[in-house]
Amino acid sequence: MTKATAEALDPTAADAPPSADHTIPDYLERTYRWAYLNPRTVAWLDRPAVVSAILWGNARRLMCAAVDQFEPGQRVLQAACVYGDFTRLLACRLGEQGDLLVIDAAPVQLDNLRRKLAGHQVRTRCADLAAADPGIAPGGMDGVACFFLLHEVPPAARRRIVDTLLASVRVGGKVVFTDYHRPACWHPLRPLMALVFRRLEPYAASLQAADIAALSPRAAGFDWRKTTVFGGLYQQVVAVRRR
Template sequence: MTQISADPAMMQPATNACAVPSYLSRTYHWAYLSHRTLPWLDREWVVSAILWGNARRLMRAAVEEFAPGQRLLQAACVYGPFSRLLAERVGCTGALEVIDVAPIQVANARRKLDGLVHAEVRQGDLARPDCLAAESHAAVCCFFLLHEVPPVERACIVHNLLGAVEPGGKIVFVDYHRTRPWHPLRPVMAQVFRWLEPFAPSLLDADITALSPRGEGFEWTKTTLFGGLYQKVVGVRRG
């Protein structure tokens, strides 16, 4: 179980607000920064295959936590129909804001949300304190982002997202988790993480709720899915 004892606000990465983080360029250029691979990866059947047929189930598990009329923040763009599902969930009486650090992802998400006037996509580095400093939301969703960032940036992102939740509001994390020992995909996922997702193993045993001291101000529930391979962590801010 991982816990950050220092205030993550003191550990913010020293990068330009508009710059793509170096870890993203080094590790995930092929997945998120390439104009060649983006059209192939952003297909629903590809997303479903990556998540072993659980994509729709996991998306529904997240979307059902939110309600029409809410002001909802989505942390980072997601391949597939997820952003549109969130926008449809909050409806025209609500608002969806999507923030991603990669310009190519921002442009792609805007294309997919075209015509939904209550949905907005902008560029920003969620690991930086100034990205969300003046904003508050009734709801925040972080869907399969944390396993793709190094531990320090991960703690910063969680810290900043928790700070963006208004009193009584809700935050939802959906991501990878340590599988049950008997899970048939356990050795397969170990190799996937080794070669494609190098930051994921540090998340598997981490307690997301303890990555920021702000977590103490929330009531938390956690459920696991698909033999423990995935987790949904929901927090409601007290007050």
């Protein structure tokens, strides 16, 4: 699919600078400025080796498991930018006939994504997925990839994001959530991860205690499947919209 064709299908989703009234979400400014809004930190964190270390060597495994849920030629929305190789892997999976749109609330993240994926067919748009109207046409996507986003947003915003992502897929389309999960009681990293979450990820514990399938009233219209890996520390939740 050419860029011109993609824009004709959904002109609101084409690459464009942030609107004049766009603001960074308060929780992002307050909690994650150091990790996502500082260009120097972005350049340091956006390295496969760093991402692999953060995910205890599971980054490639988790990325490939998510990417494999999609098919070449599909139209897919990626919810927020992702450090490391995830977007590149997803774009390669969809191929030249596919259409990948990445939406993020932070212009610096989108600028960084465009630089590192130069030459790949990836569209970007600056918008807050938790906003009342993020500008996504209902039912327009074959699939959605949400990779380690939900643990970084407050519960109210999380519910709005899940609802928006579910609404964006067509009948038969799927939403793939990959994120943290409550580890088994015997997991040797459980105390350390609890400390990390208290210090650096204040919203992660609420996700561990939640069922993603219960976060949206649209959930009843989907078939849900959940798998966990690495002693339950990570989860993949796949929601397929019923016909």
